Amino acid sequence: MADQTGSGGADSPQRNEYLPPDFYAAQITGSRETLARVLQEPALDFGCRPHAKLNLDGSATLQIYATEARIAELQAAGYQVERGENVSAIGRERQAEIGKGDRFEGGRIAPRGLGEKSGRDRKGGRA
Amino acid sequence: MDFLNVVEIESALIGLASKYPTISQLITLPFFTFEGRQTHALLIGTGNGCPQTGVLLVGGTHAREWGSPDICVNFAADLLEAYTDGTGLTYGGTSFTSADIVEIIERLDVIVFPCINPDGSKHSHDVFNMWRKNRNPASSGGDANKIGVDINRNYDFLWDYKTKFATGANPNSLASDNPANDLFHGTAPFSEPESQNAAGYTNSIRRSVGSWTFTRTAVTYCIPGVTM
Numbered sequence: 001m002a003d004q005t006g007s008g009g010a011d012s013p014q015r016n017e018y019l020p021p022d023f024y025a026a027q028i029t030g031s032r033e034t035l036a037r038v039l040q041e042p043a044l045d046f047g048c049r050p051h052a053k054l055n056l057d058g059s060a061t062l063q064i065y066a067t068e069a070r071i072a073e074l075q076a077a078g079y080q081v082e083r084g085e086n087v088s089a090i091g092r093e094r095q096a097e098i099g100k101g102d103r104f105e106g107g108r109i110a111p112r113g114l115g116e117k118s119g120r121d122r123k124g125g126r127a
Numbered sequence: 128m129d130f131l132n133v134v135e136i137e138s139a140l141i142g143l144a145s146k147y148p149t150i151s152q153l154i155t156l157p158f159f160t161f162e163g164r165q166t167h168a169l170l171i172g173t174g175n176g177c178p179q180t181g182v183l184l185v186g187g188t189h190a191r192e193w194g195s196p197d198i199c200v201n202f203a204a205d206l207l208e209a210y211t212d213g214t215g216l217t218y219g220g221t222s223f224t225s226a227d228i229v230e231i232i233e234r235l236d237v238i239v240f241p242c243i244n245p246d247g248s249k250h251s252h253d254v255f256n257m258w259r260k261n262r263n264p265a266s267s268g269g270d271a272n273k274i275g276v277d278i279n280r281n282y283d284f285l286w287d288y289k290t291k292f293a294t295g296a297n298p299n300s301l302a303s304d305n306p307a308n309d310l311f312h313g314t315a316p317f318s319e320p321e322s323q324n325a326a327g328y329t330n331s332i333r334r335s336v337g338s339w340t341f342t343r344t345a346v347t348y349c350i351p352g353v354t355m
Binding site: 002003019020023039040041042043044045046048049050065087088091092094095097098099100101102103104105106107108109110111112113114115116117118119 | 200
């Protein structure tokens with residue numbers, strides 16, 4: 001099955017567009033009140049939605065994705081922010097793991113799943 | 128094993144429908160994406176002559192969450208093979224007997240829609256890996272940084288988030304009416320072909336459907352069109 005947009009097509013202009021600076025995974029730790037303030041910060045990337053992890057000391061930690069500059073802003077504002085891995089760089093590396101071409105040849109070949117087909121415990125198949 | 132690209136996701140569904148014609152049916156979704164892609168879903172079940180309770184599995188909503196289309200395709204392939212060969216199915220520490228598989232295939236309609244947002248996925252695969260939304264530029268005003276709508280915020284349920292949530296209820300993490308924001312919810316509920324495809328199909332079959340939307344941080348169980 002060919003890509004329905006055709007070669008070049010709609011993807012070509014995208015390659016020339018501005019790409020934002022790299023994003024880092026980061027963790028913000030603080031009290032309930034602190035994290036409530038974090039949630040009011042404009043344009044912070046919490047992934048699909050914010051998930052707070054409770055810590056033993058009663059504080060909580062939120063995962064965010066932000067540029068170095070945004071992390072610095074948050075730190076300057078007094079938040080306890082720990083910068084983690086560069087997720088943009090990891091993503092760029094892993095783009096090499098996107099399949100090339102069409103391994104299923106337009107549907108001539110069906111995929112097989114990764115689950116373990118355990119013990120045939122009834123006679124024969126159904127279909 | 129490499130991730131499936133957007134072409135392979137569709138080819139995989141065609142291949143499965145062809146290999147298992149008595150227990151699966153390829154569904155062509157009616158609305159083309161902005162970049163002109165047409166998507167498919169796979170209806171799995173024997174039907175037994177009447178509509179069954181449906182379970183809708185949706186993947187690829189957020190473009191950068193590369194795993195979810197592959198999970199959906201692999202699950203569909205596993206389910207079809209296990210039923211056909213009369214085996215059970217094991218994922219890590221969780222096992223399903225062959226009787227479980229029969230129960231699923233013969234008493235449910237499992238609808239697998241692995242890649243609802245192929246334009247966004249393609250952009251994430253090839254250009255900007257952190258891309259999340261679709262690629263609709265209608266609200267961008269020509270600014271590339273304002274392209275796209277968050278499909279998971281474009282359903283009708285709670286679309287009007289400013290009136291549905293209490294003031295101060297984390298407005299920056301619910302949704303956004305700013306096209307530059309990754310949570311931009313579009314100009315109206317179901318303004319996007321991707322959300323129309325997901326909800327339109329489930330509404331058209333007029334029977335009970337529960338849906339799971341696979342995202343990187345959550346698997347959410349919802350009734351039709353109400354994922355957030």
